[in-house]
Amino acid sequence: MKSAPDLKTLLHWYEQMWTIRFFEENAIASFRLGLFGGSTHPCICQEAIAVAAAAALEPADQVLATYRGHGHAIAKGLDPKNLMAELLCKDTGCSGGRGGSMHLCGVDQGFLGTNAVVAAHIPIAAGVALANQLKRNQQVVVVFFGDGATCEGAFFETLNMAVLWKIPLVFVCENNGYAISVPTRAAIPIENISQRADGFGLPGVTVDGNDPLLVHAAMAEAVARARRGDGPTLLECKTVRWERHSAISAGKYANEEEAMKWKQADPIPRFEKVLREKGVTDDQFSAIRAKAKQVNDEALAFAIASESPKAETVENFVFA
Amino acid sequence: MAEAINEAIRHEMRRDPNIVLLGQDIGAYGGTFGVYKGLFEEFGPDRVRDGPLCEASTAGWGVGLAMSGMPAIVEIEFMDFITLASDAICNQAAKMRYFFGGQVRVPLIVRAPVVNRLGLGAQHSQSLEAWLMHIPGLRVIMPSNAADAKGLMIAAIRDGNPTVFIEHVRLYAGKTEVGEADDPIPLGKLRVAREGKDVTIATYSGMVRPSLDAAKKLAGDGIECEVLDLRTLAPLDREGLCASVRKTGRLVVAHEAVKTAGAGAEIAQSALEGAFDYLQAPIQRVAARDLPIPTGKLQDLVFPNAADVENAVRTTMA
Numbered sequence: 001m002k003s004a005p006d007l008k009t010l011l012h013w014y015e016q017m018w019t020i021r022f023f024e025e026n027a028i029a030s031f032r033l034g035l036f037g038g039s040t041h042p043c044i045c046q047e048a049i050a051v052a053a054a055a056a057l058e059p060a061d062q063v064l065a066t067y068r069g070h071g072h073a074i075a076k077g078l079d080p081k082n083l084m085a086e087l088l089c090k091d092t093g094c095s096g097g098r099g100g101s102m103h104l105c106g107v108d109q110g111f112l113g114t115n116a117v118v119a120a121h122i123p124i125a126a127g128v129a130l131a132n133q134l135k136r137n138q139q140v141v142v143v144f145f146g147d148g149a150t151c152e153g154a155f156f157e158t159l160n161m162a163v164l165w166k167i168p169l170v171f172v173c174e175n176n177g178y179a180i181s182v183p184t185r186a187a188i189p190i191e192n193i194s195q196r197a198d199g200f201g202l203p204g205v206t207v208d209g210n211d212p213l214l215v216h217a218a219m220a221e222a223v224a225r226a227r228r229g230d231g232p233t234l235l236e237c238k239t240v241r242w243e244r245h246s247a248i249s250a251g252k253y254a255n256e257e258e259a260m261k262w263k264q265a266d267p268i269p270r271f272e273k274v275l276r277e278k279g280v281t282d283d284q285f286s287a288i289r290a291k292a293k294q295v296n297d298e299a300l301a302f303a304i305a306s307e308s309p310k311a312e313t314v315e316n317f318v319f320a
Numbered sequence: 321m322a323e324a325i326n327e328a329i330r331h332e333m334r335r336d337p338n339i340v341l342l343g344q345d346i347g348a349y350g351g352t353f354g355v356y357k358g359l360f361e362e363f364g365p366d367r368v369r370d371g372p373l374c375e376a377s378t379a380g381w382g383v384g385l386a387m388s389g390m391p392a393i394v395e396i397e398f399m400d401f402i403t404l405a406s407d408a409i410c411n412q413a414a415k416m417r418y419f420f421g422g423q424v425r426v427p428l429i430v431r432a433p434v435v436n437r438l439g440l441g442a443q444h445s446q447s448l449e450a451w452l453m454h455i456p457g458l459r460v461i462m463p464s465n466a467a468d469a470k471g472l473m474i475a476a477i478r479d480g481n482p483t484v485f486i487e488h489v490r491l492y493a494g495k496t497e498v499g500e501a502d503d504p505i506p507l508g509k510l511r512v513a514r515e516g517k518d519v520t521i522a523t524y525s526g527m528v529r530p531s532l533d534a535a536k537k538l539a540g541d542g543i544e545c546e547v548l549d550l551r552t553l554a555p556l557d558r559e560g561l562c563a564s565v566r567k568t569g570r571l572v573v574a575h576e577a578v579k580t581a582g583a584g585a586e587i588a589q590s591a592l593e594g595a596f597d598y599l600q601a602p603i604q605r606v607a608a609r610d611l612p613i614p615t616g617k618l619q620d621l622v623f624p625n626a627a628d629v630e631n632a633v634r635t636t637m638a
Contacts, residue, residue, distance in 0.1 A: 070325035088453050096421025104422035112387065113420055123377035127384015132342065132391065134366060154407075164372065191629045270446070317422035318457050 005055065005216065007228035007278055011288065012057060012177040013212055013246035014275060017047040017268050020071040023080050024242075025302045027070065027087055029103070031247045035304065036088045042103040043071040044242035045210070046291060049174055050075040052212035057220035060137075065144040065186045067102035068174075069114035073143055080299035090306035097309040097319070109117035119145060119152035122171070124196040126158045129169035129226075140168045142219075147175040147184045150193050159200040159234070170222045173234065174209060176241035194236040203230050208269035210236025213274070238264045271314045323356045324466035324490035325431075328354075328473035329393065331502050333363055340385055340464035340475070341368045342378050343431075352397045353433055353489055363383030366534070375401050379408035380427050387416065391477060399432040399486060402448050405600055413482035414457030427480035429473075435489045436526070436613065437623055445613035446453070447525075447577035450486050453586065454555045459507060460554040461482035464528035465496040468551055471505030478504055486528045510556035517545035519633050520564040522587050523574040524550040527624065531574050534629035545633060553583055561587065562594030569600040570636040574629050579607035604632035 005013075024042040030283040031040050043050065046068070054063065054075035065072035073083055078094055086093030087101045095105050102116040112128060115121035125143035131137040149155050162169050173193050179186050190196070197204025205222070215237055222233035223272055272285060333339045341359065343351070344366035347370030350357040360368040369377055375396055382392035396402050402409070413426045436445040446463050452460045456620040459481055469487070476483045513528060514535050523531045528549045546564050550557060566572050573584040588603045606624045613622055 094421070095419060095423070098421060101420040105417035105423050107423045109421075112424075113416070115412075117407060117411050120380065120412055122410065123380025124384040124387070124412060126377070127381035127386070129384070130340075131385050131388030131390045135388075153379060154377055155372075157372075157374035158380070161372060161374065161377060161381070165369075200553075218429060229611050317418045317420075319479075320417060320425040 009055065010068060010275060010278070011284070012284065013051045013227070013281065013291055014271060015288045016098065016252040017052045017271065018289050019080065020047040020296055021268060022293050022296035023070055023074060023083070023299070026028065026296050028247055030300065036203050038040065038100050039246045041068040041085060042245045043068050045266055046174055046176060046239045046241070047171070048212040048271065049209045049215055049237045049239060052215035053144070053172055053219045055218055055319055056223050057140065057142065060110060061140045061142065061223070062112050062128055063144070064112050064121045064128070065114045066105055066114045066118070066121065066146060066149070067114055068100070068146065069104060069144065071110055073104045074113070076106065076111040078104070078111055080296055081302040083301040084303040085306050088301050088303040088306070089308065091309045092301055092302070092306040108115055112229040118142045119149035119154040121145070122149065123152050123158045126162050126164045126167060126169055129162070129167040133167050134166070138227060140157070140169045140170065140223050142172055147171070147173060147177070147188065148179040148195060150196060151187055157204065159196070162232045163201045165216065167283065168226035168229070169232045171218065171261070172225055172233060173236045175236055176239045178245065192236055194234055195268050197234040202234055203319050204234045204236070206236040207240060209239035210265050210270060215278065286320055321463070321466040321468045321487070321494050322353060323458065324470035325355050325473055325487065325500045326357060326359070326482045327498070328470045330359060330362065333359070333367065336391065338390045338392065339367065340390050341393045341395070342371060342382050343372055344368050344371060344378070344397055346395055347392035348562060351395060353492055355431070355487070355492070356395075367581055370394055374405035376408060379405035379430060380412065383408055383413045383416070383426060386413070386428040387424045391461060391480065392431070393429045393431060396430060396432045396549070398444050399434045399448055400443050402430070402432050402484070402599055403447060405430065409452070409458070409482065409484065410455045415457045420564045426482050427477070427486055428485045429476055430470070431487060433487045433489045434526070434576070436621060437490060439615045439619060441615045442488060447575065449486055449553055450577060450581060450583045450586070451466055453583060456556060460484040460486065461507070461552045462487070463527040463551060464491060464525050464549050467496050467498045468505060468511065468549070470498050471486050471503055472551060473567060475504035476504055478517070479507060486525065487634055490526060490532065492612050505551070507553070508557050510528060511551055511558040512546065512547045512558040513549045514545065514547040516546035518544045518568055519570040519572060520546045520548060520568045521572045521633065522548045522550060522561055522576060526554065527574040527577045527629070528612045530624070530626035531629050533626040536587065537626070537630055538633055543633060543637060550587070556586070556590065558590045558594055562617045565591045565595040567597045569598050571599070571605060572629060572632040572636060573603065574606040574624065574632070576608055579605055580610050582607050601636040604635055606632045
């Protein structure tokens with residue numbers, strides 16, 4: 001298991017959280033400006049999970065995530081330039097400009113993609129973990145999904161088989177309290193999604209997903225367990241969703257009170273408090289924030305300046 | 321044919337130690353229809369993985385293995401149950417290489433037995449190949465005999481793309497000469513099962529034999545049918561089909577799937593697009609009636625047979 005993170009590491013997390021936040025803000029702004037169509041599903045307010053979870057991994061470990069997966073891609077090491085270019089459907093995008101916001105991928109970084117069908121990637125992640133087990137390569141797979149996915153059959157089926165075959169997989173549920181419009185409490189009749197683990201014979205853990213230190217500690221344990229060959233863990237990270245499900249859908253919070261919750265739960269100021277107690281100054285915060293913003297502004301400029309994929313490439317990549 | 325498929329898979333598993341089989345009842349039991357006989361004993365539980373009943377996830381696991389460089393062969397016990405696995409096949413495997421910009425390969429083969437005419441009723445008797453042909457990114461293979469099944473299975477495994485390999489259970493016991501060689505049969509190349517000059521019968525899988533029977537009978541009346549065994553529906557050998565139609569000027573399409581929006585519609589339209597000027601009569605379609613498949617004697621009223629093919633040929637000659 002990795003030891004407790006030092007200050008340098010924590011500052012890196014802080015920077016990554018801002019990198020993701022600015023990325024999402026740029027994504028929303030670009031979408032509203034009409035720089036790309038389709039939709040985009042921001043993970044604003046959920047940044048701590050992606051960052052802290054990725055920090056518990058080795059570079060060769062693999063991650064699969066959902067359409068709300070920009071943050072996971074950044075945390076796993078993809079360049080915001082190629083990610084923003086993918087959102088804008090440009091040739092320089094990580095998926096060659098044909099996947100878009102919901103189909104990001106970086107095989108070289110161990111980021112095996114985001115998926116636009118709820119829970120469909122969970123068995124796929126399990127297959128990757130099974131491949132790791134068969135190759136005895138000591139690599140661990142982490143699959144991120146939302147609360148909604150835990151109502152899908154693919155989730156339950158995979159839990160069952162994953163425990164049965166003790167594959168090196170960590171299930172990370174980001175419970176942000178909402179499907180598009182339906183609050184979790186109207187869809188799931190138990191307090192914690194991690195309780196779902198009980199009937200399947202794997203550890204189920206719930207943590208405050210907006211505290212990166214708690215997420216990291218729980219992840220480190222789950223990853224170590226998987227790497228030891230002791231099988232999967234279901235980790236529920238409670239978080240809150242930014243006010244909307246996606247940039248196009250409705251699904252606003254039901255009331256003001258709910259809407260305020262995400263602002264109060266915002267992991268970035270919360271983490272700042274922790275760092276401040278460790279002696280980090282306002283100047284340091286500002287410098288890090290400015291750097292994260294610059295990275296993203298450059299990424300957006302890069303994406304805008306990039307070309308669309310050439311028409312003659314539209315048939316590429318159907319078959320190997 | 322079952323033995324030929326077994327041989328092909330065994331051969332490829334010996335060649336490539338990364339190939340893994342997933343499914344239900346595929347271990348010592350040897351698969352629902354015994355296609356995997358002896359594979360568990362030879363390759364062990366790591367590679368011949370008997371799993372719980374969950375078609376949807378099993379196919380998804382197959383996708384994950386495949387994209388990790390471990391070609392996966394997933395057995396669906398009856399083709400009808402492929403509906404349960406359709407997301408993994410149609411939304412994931414078929415599209416993943418494309419939407420990830422070519423970063424992954426998905427060498428996944430889903431084996432799906434069609435079990436019709438055995439009286440098992442509406443949920444165990446369907447031929448759903450047309451649904452799968454409709455998904456860009458999938459190969460759809462439907463052999464009619466042992467030799468083709470072996471060569472096409474080897475080709476599909478080496479091709480390394482998402483493939484649905486549809487096996488007709490009534491043909492499992494069928495014997496044709498199968499060479500020892502491991503020569504793959506190119507995908508997208510039809511086989512001329514019988515040469516003729518008057519009418520082309522384009523068919524595949526379970527209707528090849530009845531079509532040959534009809535052709536034999538018609539030959540007695542001086543009508544020479546050319547029977548095409550299409551073998552792979554995606555890719556479809558449109559060129560081979562049109563070449564035959566340009567020669568005969570008449571076309572009958574025959575399959576066991578229901579008629580409406582069946583593969584026959586696509587095949588017929590392909591002939592219209594490529595050989596319209598040569599056609600001397602309207603194209604005829606022979607197919608199952610548009611009904612849920614009943615059990616017992618009623619099923620015989622629904623599935624087409626050699627007499628239906630014969631009548632269709634005579635219609636084109638009238």
